[in-house]
Amino acid sequence: MKNNTLSKFGGTCAILLGVSYIVVGITYVLLPVEQKAAGDPAKFLPSFAQNPALLTIQYWAFAVGAVLALAVVSAMAEGVRAANEGWVRWTSNLAFLGFAVTAIDFFRVMGLQSARAAAYVAGDATTKAVLTAPGYLAGLDVQGWLGFGGVGLWVLVVSWLALRGGAWPRPRAYLGIAVAILYWLVVAGLALQVEALVTIAAGLGGIIAAPIWYIWAGLTLRRASS
Numbered sequence: 001m002k003n004n005t006l007s008k009f010g011g012t013c014a015i016l017l018g019v020s021y022i023v024v025g026i027t028y029v030l031l032p033v034e035q036k037a038a039g040d041p042a043k044f045l046p047s048f049a050q051n052p053a054l055l056t057i058q059y060w061a062f063a064v065g066a067v068l069a070l071a072v073v074s075a076m077a078e079g080v081r082a083a084n085e086g087w088v089r090w091t092s093n094l095a096f097l098g099f100a101v102t103a104i105d106f107f108r109v110m111g112l113q114s115a116r117a118a119a120y121v122a123g124d125a126t127t128k129a130v131l132t133a134p135g136y137l138a139g140l141d142v143q144g145w146l147g148f149g150g151v152g153l154w155v156l157v158v159s160w161l162a163l164r165g166g167a168w169p170r171p172r173a174y175l176g177i178a179v180a181i182l183y184w185l186v187v188a189g190l191a192l193q194v195e196a197l198v199t200i201a202a203g204l205g206g207i208i209a210a211p212i213w214y215i216w217a218g219l220t221l222r223r224a225s226s
Helices: 005-030 041-050 053-078 085-122 125-131 145-165 170-192 195-225
Strands: none
Touching: 005 053, 005 195, 041 085, 041 125, 053 085, 053 145, 053 195, 085 125, 085 145, 145 170, 170 195
């Protein structure tokens, strides 16, 4: 008898991951300008100290969503593995790495950011200079090459293989390709420090495309397991 626990559990996690993306996208759009990705630390820290709620919610959504995504990658990759096992395995490993790094980064920043902001507000000029030094509290994936780029490549590969092999409905496969492009827009925005690209990707990808794609995948996986 076929064991459907991977599909069922992965499907549930995919639905929850889609919800986490909605939370991330909405909170990013609503953030004060000083708290967005390309913000100046000297402006970011006082702003965060005064109003940490939205960004803290975003941190939790990123971290928990990334942990859930580890199950999603396994379940979704299984359905297209036969089409090209080499590409699926390699990009799935990249996605595992990207989501794991994302979880580590955001759990870490949740534990340190409030103290950093409070120390900046209360500190003297020397303290402020240290806390805003380039690279201070930098994450493992500063420009998102793994968390967005690696994950985006995996989404592109599984969607393209599913499209070629007819494993998914064509609209779902095309939506996956669009989601992959939006992931890479985030990388471009962070690498080039173009806030508009990150905002576009957060709006179109975080609030609309990625949640629909992951929730759709989750519902499909759960139906396949019943």
